[in-house]
Amino acid sequence: MLKTSEQTLDPADWRDFRRQGHSMLDDMFDYIENLRDRPVWQAIPDEMRQGFRQPLPAQPGDLAEAHEIFMKEVLPYAIGNAHPGFMGWVHGGGTPVGMLAEMLAAGLNANLGGRNQMPVEVERQMVRWVRELFDFPETASGLFVTGTSLANFIGVLVARTAALGLSVREHGLADGHRLTAYTSVSSHVSIAQALEMAGLGTAALRRIPVNERHQMDTAALEQAIAADKAAGLMPFFIAATAGTVDVGAIDPLAAIADIARREQVWLHVDGAFGALGKLAADIAPLLQGMERADSIAFDFHKWGQVPYDAGFVLVRDGELQRSTFASPAAYLHRETHGMAAGSPWPCDFGPDLSRSFRALKTWFTLQVYGADKLGEVISHTCALARYLRQRVEATPELELLAPVALNIVCFRYRGAPVARPNLDRLNADIVIALQESGIAAPSATTLNGQLAIRAAIVNHRTTAADIDALLLATLTFAAALQCNPHLLTETR
Numbered sequence: 406m407l408k409t410s411e412q413t414l415d416p417a418d419w420r421d422f423r424r425q426g427h428s429m430l431d432d433m434f435d436y437i438e439n440l441r442d443r444p445v446w447q448a449i450p451d452e453m454r455q456g457f458r459q460p461l462p463a464q465p466g467d468l469a470e471a472h473e474i475f476m477k478e479v480l481p482y483a484i485g486n487a488h489p490g491f492m493g494w495v496h497g498g499g500t501p502v503g504m505l506a507e508m509l510a511a512g513l514n515a516n517l518g519g520r521n522q523m524p525v526e527v528e529r530q531m532v533r534w535v536r537e538l539f540d541f542p543e544t545a546s547g548l549f550v551t552g553t554s555l556a557n558f559i560g561v562l563v564a565r566t567a568a569l570g571l572s573v574r575e576h577g578l579a580d581g582h583r584l585t586a587y588t589s590v591s592s593h594v595s596i597a598q599a600l601e602m603a604g605l606g607t608a609a610l611r612r613i614p615v616n617e618r619h620q621m622d623t624a625a626l627e628q629a630i631a632a633d634k635a636a637g638l639m640p641f642f643i644a645a646t647a648g649t650v651d652v653g654a655i656d657p658l659a660a661i662a663d664i665a666r667r668e669q670v671w672l673h674v675d676g677a678f679g680a681l682g683k684l685a686a687d688i689a690p691l692l693q694g695m696e697r698a699d700s701i702a703f704d705f706h707k708w709g710q711v712p713y714d715a716g717f718v719l720v721r722d723g724e725l726q727r728s729t730f731a732s733p734a735a736y737l738h739r740e741t742h743g744m745a746a747g748s749p750w751p752c753d754f755g756p757d758l759s760r761s762f763r764a765l766k767t768w769f770t771l772q773v774y775g776a777d778k779l780g781e782v783i784s785h786t787c788a789l790a791r792y793l794r795q796r797v798e799a800t801p802e803l804e805l806l807a808p809v810a811l812n813i814v815c816f817r818y819r820g821a822p823v824a825r826p827n828l829d830r831l832n833a834d835i836v837i838a839l840q841e842s843g844i845a846a847p848s849a850t851t852l853n854g855q856l857a858i859r860a861a862i863v864n865h866r867t868t869a870a871d872i873d874a875l876l877l878a879t880l881t882f883a884a885a886l887q888c889n890p891h892l893l894t895e896t897r
């Protein structure tokens with residue numbers, strides 16, 4: 406039982422608490438140092454789940470015991486994105502430096518909504534670094550948020566202010582508003598959600614087709630804008646993608662920026678993982694045109710390897726972002742001295758008032774590793790993706806299902822030409838078998854109606870040996886599933 410000093414929640418015996426704390430820290434160092442000895446992922450046993458169906462504890466428990474529960478029942482059953490074999494969805498690997506910084510931030514317990522404090526200056530330093538990285542002017546504003554989903558939403562809201570003026574804050578949208586937005590069919594679902602949440606509705610979203618490289622078809626974009634203008638509608642927002650979630654395609658950003666300027670439409674770039682390709686010498690040229698965007702949404706927690714969560718939104722017209730969100734309230738009154746000085750505050754640039762110190766783990770990551778090293782990690786993940794592509798192309802039983810632009814490879818097992826099983830089911834089961842094996846963990850997606858095994862190499866720990874292990878296990882499980890069709894999920 407944790408003995409607390411009278412009245413407070415602090416320990417009565419700090420020596421004891423310190424010892425326990427150090428062992429917790431050591432356990433996490435051990436976990437990260439020895440990740441490779443573990444499976445990437447393992448299914449949660451039923452009794453473990455049941456362990457977290459307990460009634461609300463009224464009495465104090467023991468810290469060491471809570472720690473033990475965490476080590477035995479939580480840590481081994483996480484999704485595994487810290488592991489080098491993790492290749493599912495787009496998840497960053499995190500770093501030990503980020504972990505330590507997160508501990509410091511939690512100890513300080515700063516509220517980054519605003520006020521006159523150095524933690525806010527750390528976030529402002531981060532905003533300056535982001536501006537520098539993306540070649541944005543000094544008048545641009547930036548804000549840490551949970552993730553790109555929220556950053557996309559903020560992009561839509563600021564663009565809505567640009568289109569309708571500040572009166573939209575008071576009057577909202579007229580019934581049957583005339584605003585229309587544009588994004589490719591390959592864009593992330595959070596773009597459509599942002600339109601829903603902004604009250605604009607997805608009926609106002611035009612889904613522009615893509616070319617064979619999964620990039621937005623700019624001629625179709627121009628036609629859609631022209632058709633809407635001819636119909637008396639008001640095109641206001643283009644969401645281009647730098648690194649689509651399915652295949653890692655980059656929309657033709659420079660051409661889209663030309664269209665946006667000509668048509669006087671806001672250009673937002675969803676660069677959730679791809680935007681940080683700017684850090685890598687060989688990827689940055691592919692992102693040309695992004696520097697002309699009105700807003701960019703991206704995550705430090707994906708390719709930037711910062712522990713979750715650390716999304717970011719950068720807006721060229723900082724004053725417009727501020728005027729979209731800033732609200733007068735007596736308790737948020739500003740002064741020129743004292744703790745209420747230092748306006749504007751981060752809370753003036755978005756919907757969150759209380760905010761965590763995400764800037765600290767991100768600052769530590771850049772300060773300790775340096776931008777070049779992070780860029781090299783990004784380049785390396787792309788090199789591994791090219792290696793995987795080459796090996797897929799050299800393996801007759803496998804086929805590539807999409808071009809490899811960055812760090813994502815979509816392929817499938819196509820089987821021997823004689824037997825033609827249900828390839829979608831077979832490949833879905835290969836993905837499940839890979840995940841359950843703990844060897845390598847890709848995810849699945851559907852491309853042109855075909856189920857694809859999708860490997861997104863995001864983790865700085867992944868090596869060529871992990872790619873080899875993925876391929877070997879893919880072929881092994883494919884053979885086993887074909888020899889034993891009863892193993893296929895459908896027939897189970």
Ligand SMILES: *Cc1c(COP(=O)(O)O)cnc(C)c1O
Nearest residue numbers: 495552553554593649650677704
């Ligand atoms: C991951 C991702 C998102 C969503 O970002 P979150 O940080 O998960 O909110 C949006 N767009 C793209 C292209 C993504 O890859």
